[in-house]
Amino acid sequence: MSVDAADVGVLTAPLVNQRSMMGSTSSTLAICLSYAYFAKVLGPQLIANKKPFDLRQGFEVYNFLQMVFSAWIFYKVNSPPQPRQPLCALD
Numbered sequence: 088m089s090v091d092a093a094d095v096g097v098l099t100a101p102l103v104n105q106r107s108m109m110g111s112t113s114s115t116l117a118i119c120l121s122y123a124y125f126a127k128v129l130g131p132q133l134i135a136n137k138k139p140f141d142l143r144q145g146f147e148v149y150n151f152l153q154m155v156f157s158a159w160i161f162y163k164v165n166s167p168p169q170p171r172q173p174l175c176a177l178d
């Protein structure tokens with residue numbers, strides 16, 4: 088089954104065309120070109136003379152918290168199951 092270019096609009100749902108930036112491909116193309124310009128040209132120009140962030144202390148805290156969380160999960164997975172209490176006491 089072949090699809091003609093004129094039939095492409097028929098295959099889309101009517102609600103899709105009512106959403107913002109979904110009526111044509113020009114908005115998607117504009118977003119992609121803006122991203123490429125920022126990533127390749129404008130971004131490097133903006134940060135050329137900036138001092139890099141010092142993230143060492145933040146990474147150390149993050150890694151320590153990850154180790155604590157991993158140890159807690161390891162403990163929970165490998166600990167014996169606790170006996171369950173009955174939901175209600177029957178006399």
